[in-house]
Amino acid sequence: xxxxxxxSFLIAVGFMLFALFFGAGNxxxxxxxxxxxxxxxxxxxxxxxxTGVGLPLLAILALGFSGKSDLQSLASRVHPIYGIFFTCxxxxxxxxxFAIPRTGTVSFEIGIKPFLGENAGIxxxxxxxxxxxxxxxxxxxxxxxxxxxxxxxxxxxxxxxxGILIVTAFVNPIxxxxxxxxxYMSNAFFKGFKEGYxxxxxxxAFVFGIIIINTMKENGAATKKQIMTSTMxxxxxxxxxxxxxxxxxxxxxxxxxEGIGQLENGGAVLAAVSSHYFGSFGKxxxxxxxxxxxxxxxxGLITSCASYFNKIVPxxxxxxxAVIFSVFSTxxxxxxxxxxxxxxxxxxxxxxxxxxxxxxxxxxxxxxxGKSGVYKGSILFTAVVSIFDGLNAAxxxxxxxxxxxxxxxxxxxxxxxxxxxxxxxxxIGYVFSSVKKGSFQASQVNEKLN
Numbered sequence: 001x002x003x004x005x006x007x008s009f010l011i012a013v014g015f016m017l018f019a020l021f022f023g024a025g026n027x028x029x030x031x032x033x034x035x036x037x038x039x040x041x042x043x044x045x046x047x048x049x050x051t052g053v054g055l056p057l058l059a060i061l062a063l064g065f066s067g068k069s070d071l072q073s074l075a076s077r078v079h080p081i082y083g084i085f086f087t088c089x090x091x092x093x094x095x096x097x098f099a100i101p102r103t104g105t106v107s108f109e110i111g112i113k114p115f116l117g118e119n120a121g122i123x124x125x126x127x128x129x130x131x132x133x134x135x136x137x138x139x140x141x142x143x144x145x146x147x148x149x150x151x152x153x154x155x156x157x158x159x160x161x162x163g164i165l166i167v168t169a170f171v172n173p174i175x176x177x178x179x180x181x182x183x184y185m186s187n188a189f190f191k192g193f194k195e196g197y198x199x200x201x202x203x204x205a206f207v208f209g210i211i212i213i214n215t216m217k218e219n220g221a222a223t224k225k226q227i228m229t230s231t232m233x234x235x236x237x238x239x240x241x242x243x244x245x246x247x248x249x250x251x252x253x254x255x256x257x258e259g260i261g262q263l264e265n266g267g268a269v270l271a272a273v274s275s276h277y278f279g280s281f282g283k284x285x286x287x288x289x290x291x292x293x294x295x296x297x298x299x300g301l302i303t304s305c306a307s308y309f310n311k312i313v314p315x316x317x318x319x320x321x322a323v324i325f326s327v328f329s330t331x332x333x334x335x336x337x338x339x340x341x342x343x344x345x346x347x348x349x350x351x352x353x354x355x356x357x358x359x360x361x362x363x364x365x366x367x368x369x370g371k372s373g374v375y376k377g378s379i380l381f382t383a384v385v386s387i388f389d390g391l392n393a394a395x396x397x398x399x400x401x402x403x404x405x406x407x408x409x410x411x412x413x414x415x416x417x418x419x420x421x422x423x424x425x426x427x428i429g430y431v432f433s434s435v436k437k438g439s440f441q442a443s444q445v446n447e448k449l450n
Contacts, residue, residue, distance in 0.1 A: 010230065013215055014237025015156070020208045021056065021201050021242060023103055023297030027162075027290065028110075028266030029198050030246045034253025035262060035269055037188055038180035041254040044192035048250070049243055051196025055356060057239040059205035062362040064213055064231045067224055070308070071206045075358060077365075078375040086354065087308070093351060094203045095305035096328045098344040103136075103294035103301075104129040104333035105340060110267045111287040111294075122334070129333045136295065137326040140302040141319060159241075161289045166248040168277050175258025190414035197352045198345070206355065207304040302326060350390030353418040357382045361426070368430055377429025381421035389415060 030048060037044035068074040071090065076083030093099070108128045116124055184191055212231055221227045253269055260272040270290075274282030306321035316324075332340070357378055368374045388401055409417040 010233050011237065013212065014234045017208060017212055017234055017238035018241045019296035020300035021204060021238060022293050025102065025199050027249065027270060027293060029195055030249035031253035031269045032266035033192060033195050034250035035257055036181045037184040038178045038254055040180045040184050040188035041177065041250050043188040044184055045247055045250040047189040047192030048196045049246055051193050052199045052201055052246060053239050053242045056201040056205035057235045059202055059359045060209035060212060060235050061232060062359040063206065063209040064228045066362050070210055074362065077372065078379050089351060090203050090206060091305050091308050093347055094200050094207060095301055096325045096332065098340060099200050100298055100301050100325065100329040101332035102340050103298040104132045104329060107132055107291045107294040110271065111290040114271060114283050126334055129330045133326045133330045136298040136302055137322055139299045140306065140322045157292055161285055162245060165274065165285060166252065169252040173255040174260065174276060175255055177254045178257045187414050190416060194415045197348050200348065202352060202355050208300060211304065346390040346394035349393040350386045353382050353386040354379060357422050371430055371433035373429035373433030374426045378422050378426035381425025382418045385418035385421050
């Protein structure tokens with residue numbers, strides 16, 4: 001690798017990857033999990049880290065391990081049509097439909113709204129989101145400087161302000177950890193596991209992983225081994241930071257209930273904790289943290305989405321796609337945070353198992369010698385269950401199906417009912433592929449004998 005493959009370069013890229021992942025949801029969900037999990041916070045946090053840290057790291061490594069240049073070619077191992085469908089669904093979910101608008105909405109709700117009067121109306125949010133996505137677009141059009149902009153400027157600023165809040169909470173906790181809420185009294189690990197879906201980080205990892213791999217290639221990594229080694233180092237830097245911060249925020253939330261009470265969402269918890277420790281200045285600290293976190297994620301997502309759709313629709317330039325997504329996200333962001341979250345949860349519940357299944361199959365690819373039947377069977381069986389999980393999350397419950405799945409599928413009641421079908425589907429696909437191959441070879445032998 002080049003001189004830019006030095007330790008300082010890997011640290012900068014690791015910081016960039018952390019910042020791309022670390023949006024507002026990554027601040028909000030762990031602290032709320034801590035409040036609700038109470039004495040079961042460590043089990044719930046462990047589940048959250050699996051889906052919020054471990055699986056995103058594996059997804060990035062899976063891309064490097066596969067040798068594929070993008071997610072579509074990786075997903076096409078199932079089928080070319082599925083490759084396009086899954087990739088488009090993923091990019092739209094972490095892009096203009098959910099994640100990108102959420103960065104603007106959450107930035108306003110937590111970073112700006114507390115400084116306004118109750119009767120401010122909708123105009124401040126409209127103005128803010130126009131400015132926010134205007135700044136996002138500006139940096140997105142300078143994607144060649146992404147490492148310098150995000151890794152060396154915005155991320156250190158973000159870590160400094162998060163660090164101030166976390167250290168204060170550890171040195172002087174607000175109160176004792178309280179009893180868990182009803183939702184976390186049992187199966188706290190699996191509850192935390194599903195909460196990790198809301199970060200969207202496994203989905204985002206398939207996108208951000210391409211940025212990291214391309215960055216490594218541009219800076220001297222030529223062989224698969226070099227790409228995997230450097231990507232792993234960068235991934236562990238980002239994953240380590242995420243795990244530390246998630247655990248700290250969960251602890252902060254768990255120790256806050258005695259002093260500030262059980263609040264409605266993580267944003268309110270962070271605002272109350274900041275005010276408790278720093279008064280009015282706490283609002284300023286929180287505002288900087290949230291806007292910096294959202295901005296870095298928004299830049300990465302606009303850059304990635306515009307690059308992908310420019311690739312599949314080259315008649316529209318990267319710049320035009322970036323403008324389209326920025327404008328569209330501005331409009332959607334003004335629909336409100338509650339509507340965005342309510343609409344996104346069912347889609348994430350349906351998509352996440354498919355993404356997890358794909359990354360596991362990628363690592364097992366050499367074991368079953370890449371038989372397409374394994375991919376088809378595992379993904380098909382997973383999809384059947386995950387679609388009904390998504391319907392349940394949307395409030396559309398088909399009682400007969402739910403009762404059937406509850407009776408025959410282990411872990412269905414805790415939201416991981418797709419796991420056994422994924423394994424069974426893969427095994428069935430392997431058998432069919434082997435039988436088909438054997439029949440084909442036998443027919444060839446017969447033709448030669450005749």
